[in-house]
Amino acid sequence: MATSAPASTLDVRRLHAVDDAQLQALADVLVDCVEGGASVSFMLPMTRDKALAFWRQVAAGAASGERALLVAEDAHGIVGTVQVILAQPENQPHRADVAKMLVHRRARRQGAGAALMRAAERVALDEGKTLLVLDTADDTAARLYTRLGWQAAGTIPRYALMPQGGECATTYFYRSLTD
Numbered sequence: 799m800a801t802s803a804p805a806s807t808l809d810v811r812r813l814h815a816v817d818d819a820q821l822q823a824l825a826d827v828l829v830d831c832v833e834g835g836a837s838v839s840f841m842l843p844m845t846r847d848k849a850l851a852f853w854r855q856v857a858a859g860a861a862s863g864e865r866a867l868l869v870a871e872d873a874h875g876i877v878g879t880v881q882v883i884l885a886q887p888e889n890q891p892h893r894a895d896v897a898k899m900l901v902h903r904r905a906r907r908q909g910a911g912a913a914l915m916r917a918a919e920r921v922a923l924d925e926g927k928t929l930l931v932l933d934t935a936d937d938t939a940a941r942l943y944t945r946l947g948w949q950a951a952g953t954i955p956r957y958a959l960m961p962q963g964g965e966c967a968t969t970y971f972y973r974s975l976t977d
Contacts (some may be wrong), residue, residue, distance in 0.1 A: 813860060851967040895930070
């Protein structure tokens with residue numbers, strides 16, 4: 799079994815442009831998460847082509863500035879990612895959505911998720927955003943968000959499907975960056 803580097807060796811950075819090697823690595827993370835049971839908008843079977851098509855769209859959004867794409871890298875490459883969706887309606891210029899916080903199973907419980915979320919908050923502030931919103935169907939992620947100061951706003955039952963089928967609830971969280 800491969801081991802991964804401790805969280806102290808993680809590098810978290812924003813990608814404004816995504817090259818082919820990064821697309822491949824991001825696809826690896828997404829496929830791993832979906833195959834591991836994460837409810838992140840995709841159903842099984844999770845093909846590499848489907849993952850690459852998704853990341854190409856995200857890369858276009860990052861290049862246009864509608865979203866910030868952050869990655870966490872260890873000595874072996876990209877192990878996690880999160881997005882801050884900056885483009886919001888005209889009456890919500892202060893808000894952004896946090897989406898697709900994904901950590902490869904080989905790097906979990908080593909601080910990558912927390913590092914990505916802290917970086918997302920910094921990027922949001924740098925972009926003039928003071929209120930962040932996200933949703934999750936994962937109890938472990940919900941505990942992480944709570945530890946990081948996010949507030950649960952409520953849970954919606956039967957919100958989505960798990961990758962293998964079967965309904966799941968999702969919990970919405972928010973975080974004010976000015977409190």
